[in-house]
Amino acid sequence: MKINNFNWKIGGPAGFGVMSSGLMFAKACSRAGLFIHDYSEYPSLIRGGHNTYQVYVSEKQVHSQRKIVDLLVALNEQSIIEHLDELVKGSGVICDSAKVLFDKKSLKKKGIMLFDVPFNKIAKEVGGDEIMRNTVTLGATMALTKHDFKYLEKIINDQFSDKDKSIASQNIKAARAGFDFIKENYNIDSFDFFLQAQNNKPQMVVTANDTIALGALNAGCKFYAAYPMTPASSILHTLAARGPKHGMVVRHAEDEISVINMAQGASTAGVRSMVATSGGGFALMMEGFSLAGITETALVVVEVMRSGPATGLPTWTDQGDLKFVLGAGHGEFDRVIFAPGDQEEAFYLTELAFNITEIIQSPVIVLSDKYISESHLSIPFFDTKKIGIDRGKILTETEAKKLGDKYKRYQLTKDGISPRALPGQEGVRIFLNSDEHDEMGYSEESIQNRLDQVAKRAKKIKAAGKLLPPAKLYGDKTAKITLVGWGSVKGPILDAMQNQDLKKKVNYVHFPMVAPLPANTKNILAKSKKIVLIETNSQAQFADVLRAGTGIEVDHKILRFDGRPFYQSELVKEINKI
Amino acid sequence: MKKPNDFNTTHEPTWCPGCGNFGLWGAFKQALAELDIPRHKIFGSYGIGCSSNGANFTKINVFHGLHGRPLPVAEGVKMANHDLTVIALGGDGDGFGEGGNHFMHACRANHDIAYFVHDNQIYGLTTGQTSPTSAKGIKSKSNPLGAIDRPVNPIALALSLGATFVARGFTGDIPHLAKLMKAAIKHKGFGFVDILQPCFTFNKHNTHQYFRERVYKLAGNDTSDFDKAQKLAREWDREDKIPLGIFFQNESEPVFHEQLPQLTKETLIKKKLPVNLKPDFQSYI
Ligand SMILES: Cc1ncc(C[n+]2csc(CCOP(=O)(O)OP(=O)(O)O)c2C)c(N)n1
Ligand code: SF4
Numbered sequence: 001m002k003i004n005n006f007n008w009k010i011g012g013p014a015g016f017g018v019m020s021s022g023l024m025f026a027k028a029c030s031r032a033g034l035f036i037h038d039y040s041e042y043p044s045l046i047r048g049g050h051n052t053y054q055v056y057v058s059e060k061q062v063h064s065q066r067k068i069v070d071l072l073v074a075l076n077e078q079s080i081i082e083h084l085d086e087l088v089k090g091s092g093v094i095c096d097s098a099k100v101l102f103d104k105k106s107l108k109k110k111g112i113m114l115f116d117v118p119f120n121k122i123a124k125e126v127g128g129d130e131i132m133r134n135t136v137t138l139g140a141t142m143a144l145t146k147h148d149f150k151y152l153e154k155i156i157n158d159q160f161s162d163k164d165k166s167i168a169s170q171n172i173k174a175a176r177a178g179f180d181f182i183k184e185n186y187n188i189d190s191f192d193f194f195l196q197a198q199n200n201k202p203q204m205v206v207t208a209n210d211t212i213a214l215g216a217l218n219a220g221c222k223f224y225a226a227y228p229m230t231p232a233s234s235i236l237h238t239l240a241a242r243g244p245k246h247g248m249v250v251r252h253a254e255d256e257i258s259v260i261n262m263a264q265g266a267s268t269a270g271v272r273s274m275v276a277t278s279g280g281g282f283a284l285m286m287e288g289f290s291l292a293g294i295t296e297t298a299l300v301v302v303e304v305m306r307s308g309p310a311t312g313l314p315t316w317t318d319q320g321d322l323k324f325v326l327g328a329g330h331g332e333f334d335r336v337i338f339a340p341g342d343q344e345e346a347f348y349l350t351e352l353a354f355n356i357t358e359i360i361q362s363p364v365i366v367l368s369d370k371y372i373s374e375s376h377l378s379i380p381f382f383d384t385k386k387i388g389i390d391r392g393k394i395l396t397e398t399e400a401k402k403l404g405d406k407y408k409r410y411q412l413t414k415d416g417i418s419p420r421a422l423p424g425q426e427g428v429r430i431f432l433n434s435d436e437h438d439e440m441g442y443s444e445e446s447i448q449n450r451l452d453q454v455a456k457r458a459k460k461i462k463a464a465g466k467l468l469p470p471a472k473l474y475g476d477k478t479a480k481i482t483l484v485g486w487g488s489v490k491g492p493i494l495d496a497m498q499n500q501d502l503k504k505k506v507n508y509v510h511f512p513m514v515a516p517l518p519a520n521t522k523n524i525l526a527k528s529k530k531i532v533l534i535e536t537n538s539q540a541q542f543a544d545v546l547r548a549g550t551g552i553e554v555d556h557k558i559l560r561f562d563g564r565p566f567y568q569s570e571l572v573k574e575i576n577k578i
Numbered sequence: 579m580k581k582p583n584d585f586n587t588t589h590e591p592t593w594c595p596g597c598g599n600f601g602l603w604g605a606f607k608q609a610l611a612e613l614d615i616p617r618h619k620i621f622g623s624y625g626i627g628c629s630s631n632g633a634n635f636t637k638i639n640v641f642h643g644l645h646g647r648p649l650p651v652a653e654g655v656k657m658a659n660h661d662l663t664v665i666a667l668g669g670d671g672d673g674f675g676e677g678g679n680h681f682m683h684a685c686r687a688n689h690d691i692a693y694f695v696h697d698n699q700i701y702g703l704t705t706g707q708t709s710p711t712s713a714k715g716i717k718s719k720s721n722p723l724g725a726i727d728r729p730v731n732p733i734a735l736a737l738s739l740g741a742t743f744v745a746r747g748f749t750g751d752i753p754h755l756a757k758l759m760k761a762a763i764k765h766k767g768f769g770f771v772d773i774l775q776p777c778f779t780f781n782k783h784n785t786h787q788y789f790r791e792r793v794y795k796l797a798g799n800d801t802s803d804f805d806k807a808q809k810l811a812r813e814w815d816r817e818d819k820i821p822l823g824i825f826f827q828n829e830s831e832p833v834f835h836e837q838l839p840q841l842t843k844e845t846l847i848k849k850k851l852p853v854n855l856k857p858d859f860q861s862y863i
Binding site: 204217218220242244247249255264266269271272273381422428431441443 | 588616618623626633634640641650653654656657658659682840841846847849855856
């Protein structure tokens with residue numbers, strides 16, 4: 001009997017509601033006090049193609065998806081063919097043999113249980129439309145896992161709350177029919193998986209794009225500009241929907257060049273501003289990013305990586321932009337790059353990014369990727385007071401007025417950071433200049449001035465000092481093998497470390513920031529006997545970054561660069577080989 | 579009341595003697611003085627070019643940004659603080675070449691900003707290459723055999739894109755140009771003025787003399803008549819006569835920020851930073 005440890009997957013063509021059913025099932029579980037991680041795969045198409053959505057459910061906090069599927073909902077034949085190797089003895093398949101042709105015998109031979117549900121017919125008869133076939137399969141899933149139907153009913157009601165009431169009630173009928181069909185035609189106890197509600201705090205089911213958006217809102221960000229690009233687009237959608245009621249202006253501008261310049265206009269006027277894009281859009285932003293460096297404009301830039309080069313694999317994950325982002329923008333100024341490891345880190349790091357960018361008056365990057373930005377994790381509500389708001393050396397109206405004509409936007413100070421007045425404040429003139437400039441802002445090319453301004457900009461990062469996130473050690477300090485990773489590899493690594501098949505003693509050093517390298521980098525790796533870098537790119541880019549920053553060489557690399565994230569089981573296999 | 583020279587900075591202009599930018603600068607300062615807006619409430623967003631070097635010589639709030647990008651910066655400033663009077667300035671290469679896409683979308687967005695293009699029909703700061711408004715056949719460093727492309731017609735372009743204020747000025751007539759600039763700044767919406775600004779050093783074709791012989795001031799034209807405006811916009815191409823003045827104005831079109839409900843009560847910069855996210859968290863359950 002397997003209680004509260006269950007991996008579910010639904011597959012079908014785009015347009016079949018794979019994504020919405022996946023999220024509904026995830027929530028039907030998390031609302032029952034269970035923990036979920038979900039992961040979806042889809043090609044860059046609107047219709048056709050093969051979409052999948054998998055939800056791993058557990059009674060403990062989970063961090064990543066799992067390979068072996070316990071129950072597969074196959075909306076088409078391809079779903080069975082493509083995922084047959086993920087099914088094992090005892091796994092189940094829900095399919096509609098009236099519509100799907102496949103080799104039933106080979107499934108039986110593997111010990112896979114077949115639940116033949118005429119979901120197309122049921123959807124049409126009960127719901128009135130075949131489109132509800134996915135809802136029928138959700139009902140069937142609830143029956144097979146002995147999960148309380150009320151969780152599904154509630155989520156369906158919520159899902160369609162903004163639509164005509166009949167839509168929710170038809171969907172509930174369809175789900176109920178799927179639920180009843182299983183109960184009437186199969187012995188549900190023969191399927192050995194049970195989902196039982198637990199008493200837990202309410203949990204959000206969120207992607208890192210959701211939490212980046214929420215983090216920005218909590219930081220008091222009031223201006224967001226973007227041009228749609230997968231996998232960053234859902235930040236735009238979320239903020240366009242939620243931002244205005246928090247006073248935010250969201251602008252879908254004509255291109256990414258406009259986006260980054262416009263956001264600097266808003267920031268110059270005194271508003272906390274953010275932009276987000278993926279690699280291609282960020283490439284277009286390069287000159288504007290550099291502009292923020294020399295004009296000393298506060299700005300949070302989110303880059304959600306997908307596989308490049310160029311259009312690459314638009315809907316697949318990758319950490320291949322690391323060096324590109326490290327070198328973003330021409331000219332010299334300090335790059336600050338946060339790399340959230342999961343959906344929770346993404347919230348707090350985004351918030352922190354707003355403080356850091358205003359403290360050092362230089363842009364800050366939040367580097368995410370498709371994997372965490374589109375995968376949901378169940379997490380408790382965030383502590384909205386944890387980070388707080390620090391606007392740095394921004395002047396009040398009275399302070400500005402006092403300075404009057406003496407005000408210098410680029411005043412040379414001890415820490416390199418100059419007081420920041422805002423346009424509209426009486427008495428002062430704000431002069432931001434992309435030319436090298438003197439303290440007042442005037443274009444100035446003399447030798448001493450150039451040396452002074454370069455030195456000034458170089459000093460500023462120190463003011464961020466202790467606020468910057470350190471590298472973090474997970475697991476036993478004395479382990480012989482130290483896994484090293486940054487950003488989204490965190491989840492699969494943490495799960496691999498808990499995996500019973502892991503034969504080696506390992507710990508993990510996680511980098512939530514890749515530039516500058518955390519101050520404790522050398523220390524935390526000082527005792528490591530064997531360093532194993534885990535990264536989703538082909539060139540092990542972080543190995544170079546680590547060597548350049550600390551002289552530390554990694555001993556072994558585990559890389560994946562086929563657009564897919566690591567699975568804990570694969571990591572375990574690779575680590576065991578070391 | 580301010581005087582134009584109140585807008586001088588400690589820095590003297592660095593333009594070539596005889597450059598049309600002097601006239602443009604003079605007219606701009608006169609317009610600002612006459613508008614009598616407190617200096618700290620004026621924001622100039624400049625691109626990069628000879629034209630945009632005016633950032634150093636004009637005592638208003640200034641963002642001297644990138645080549646081609648004064649418009650997005652101006653729009654960002656305006657959305658963040660619509661109490662400010664925001665003016666974008668740049669060259670013809672800046673506005674119709676590098677920043678062409680921004681011009682197209684600024685016209686249709688109708689932000690309440692003014693946009694002054696120093697149109698010298700040449701790239702000045704990079705020492706004389708063909709610009710998007712260079713006449714066909716004009717020889718330059720980048721097209722020694724003469725420009726193959728036909729020039730952009732900024733007036734016709736702005737009209738076709740839905741700009742709500744479209745005017746042409748000439749740096750050789752400062753009082754008239756100042757009047758146009760004032761009207762553009764006062765205009766509720768996107769106030770576009772294409773300004774004929776002879777480049778003494780690199781444009782040997784479109785000289786002061788050239789313009790003197792061709793310009794005339796529009797008088798009594800119905801600026802609400804879009805079709806007539808379109809016809810007038812073509813006059814320079816067809817008849818070698820160059821009308822100056824307001825071609826078209828429409829103030830019935832709502833401006834961008836007024837269509838954002840969150841900005842009806844206060845400017846964006848006045849919003850309180852802390853928000854209550856509890857309902858949002860709740861909705862993710
Ligand atoms: C991205 C970029 N490309 C090229 C340049 C070089 N550049 C500076 S000004 C300029 C053109 C100037 O022509 P225009 O915009 O018409 O202004 P003018 O100097 O004539 O006033 C160019 C190409 C630059 N600064 N940035
Ligand atoms: S190069 Fe032309 S536009 Fe530039 S300052 Fe000289 S005359 Fe004026």
